[in-house]
Amino acid sequence: MAKIIIDEIRCKGCGLCTVACPGKLLSLTEKINLQGYTPATITCQDKCTGCALCAEMCPDVAITVFK
Amino acid sequence: MQQVFKRPVSLKDVQTHFCPGCHHGTIHRLVAEAMDEYDVQKRTIGVASVGCSVFLYGYFDIDVVEAPHGRAPAVATGVKRARPDSFVFTYQGDGDLAAIGTAEIIHAANRGEDITVIFVNNTTYGMTGGQMAPTTLVGQKTSTSPYGRNQHKDGAPIRMAELLAQLEGVAFSARVAVNSPKNLIDAKRQIKKAFRYQVEGKGFSFIEALSACPTNWGMNALAANERVGSEMADYFRLGVYKNTENL
Numbered sequence: 196m197a198k199i200i201i202d203e204i205r206c207k208g209c210g211l212c213t214v215a216c217p218g219k220l221l222s223l224t225e226k227i228n229l230q231g232y233t234p235a236t237i238t239c240q241d242k243c244t245g246c247a248l249c250a251e252m253c254p255d256v257a258i259t260v261f262k
Numbered sequence: 263m264q265q266v267f268k269r270p271v272s273l274k275d276v277q278t279h280f281c282p283g284c285h286h287g288t289i290h291r292l293v294a295e296a297m298d299e300y301d302v303q304k305r306t307i308g309v310a311s312v313g314c315s316v317f318l319y320g321y322f323d324i325d326v327v328e329a330p331h332g333r334a335p336a337v338a339t340g341v342k343r344a345r346p347d348s349f350v351f352t353y354q355g356d357g358d359l360a361a362i363g364t365a366e367i368i369h370a371a372n373r374g375e376d377i378t379v380i381f382v383n384n385t386t387y388g389m390t391g392g393q394m395a396p397t398t399l400v401g402q403k404t405s406t407s408p409y410g411r412n413q414h415k416d417g418a419p420i421r422m423a424e425l426l427a428q429l430e431g432v433a434f435s436a437r438v439a440v441n442s443p444k445n446l447i448d449a450k451r452q453i454k455k456a457f458r459y460q461v462e463g464k465g466f467s468f469i470e471a472l473s474a475c476p477t478n479w480g481m482n483a484l485a486a487n488e489r490v491g492s493e494m495a496d497y498f499r500l501g502v503y504k505n506t507e508n509l
């Protein structure tokens with residue numbers, strides 16, 4: 196069981212986490228956050244292994260990982 | 263469940279001004295992690311340079327001195343000599359370190375000052391709108407090389423990690439990148455090693471981190487990230503160029 200939380204306000208929608216995730220579980224949403232960016236979201240939380248590669252790659256430290 | 267990834271203590275919990283996909287944010291975090299690892303936060307004095315990383319004091323929870331453009335290694339020399347118990351690092355862009363500050367970096371390194379230098383190479387002057395830097399790749403178009411860098415006229419890009427490694431005073435020199443999980447994990451290791459050199463009083467340590475500047479490269483974040491691993495790493499080879507203690 197693992198879980199990630201993406202801070203939607205901090206996220207700048209760069210997409211670096213989406214290519215880092217081995218399971219391709221992340222994608223960018225269409226909605227626009229307070230900064231004017233489209234934040235990332237996790238499509239299938241159940242499949243997350245908690246490897247934290249998404250969080251490692253995030254330039255904005257917007258992802259927290261629990262395992 | 264346990265939290266397995268969290269923000270380092272030395273990095274303030276604030277929003278940065280960096281563009282989406284800018285690697286400055288990632289490199290800041292790795293430097294903060296190294297600070298936490300060696301528990302040096304309370305005795306660290308950072309020396310900020312002029313460039314997009316000028317707001318170092320706003321992002322790191324440490325004391326920071328702001329140096330004039332290119333002069334960070336000279337300022338750091340003074341800080342470290344006046345307060346030898348402090349942990350002193352500079353954080354400089356390629357316009358800052360490899361252009362206007364060439365004299366300061368070469369001589370601080372040659373003197374073997376007991377400081378750590380984090381050099382962020384994004385092949386351009388980010389803050390001022392993407393002018394050509396000494397690190398700009400041959401053929402790369404910038405606002406001051408609209409037809410691409412011409413080696414005949416402008417010279418070839420300067421490789422600082424290799425150049426400084428030749429100096430007697432340098433104890434450690436490495437080039438890293440943060441464009442993929444694999445490179446990032448190695449970057450972490452090398453930054454920590456560079457910190458260890460200073461913690462153990464072993465002399466001047468230098469990290470060159472390849473970095474994306476999507477805004478001035480005219481690319482989206484993913485394409486810019488990709489360029490770091492391909493075009494950039496092809497010329498600026500990743501690796502350890504000097505490791506005197508074999509740590």
Ligand SMILES: Cc1ncc(C[n+]2csc(CCOP(=O)(O)OP(=O)(O)O)c2C)c(N)n1
Nearest residue numbers: 312313314331355356357358386387388389
């Ligand atoms: C003495 C002086 N000359 C020029 C400038 C203008 N200036 C500000 S930032 C900068 C270049 C910064 O580029 P770089 O060091 O590559 O950092 P980046 O912004 O790419 O991180 C220049 C030339 C200045 N502030 N002071």
Ligand code: SF4
Nearest residue numbers: 216243244246247249
């Ligand atoms: S923790 Fe690993 S598996 Fe989970 S979303 Fe992030 S990269 Fe994907």
Ligand code: SF4
Nearest residue numbers: 206207209210212253
């Ligand atoms: S890497 Fe970070 S800032 Fe970029 S899209 Fe993912 S969560 Fe957002």
Ligand code: SF4
Nearest residue numbers: 280281284314388475
């Ligand atoms: S201009 Fe370039 S170096 Fe400066 S914050 Fe934006 S992406 Fe980063």
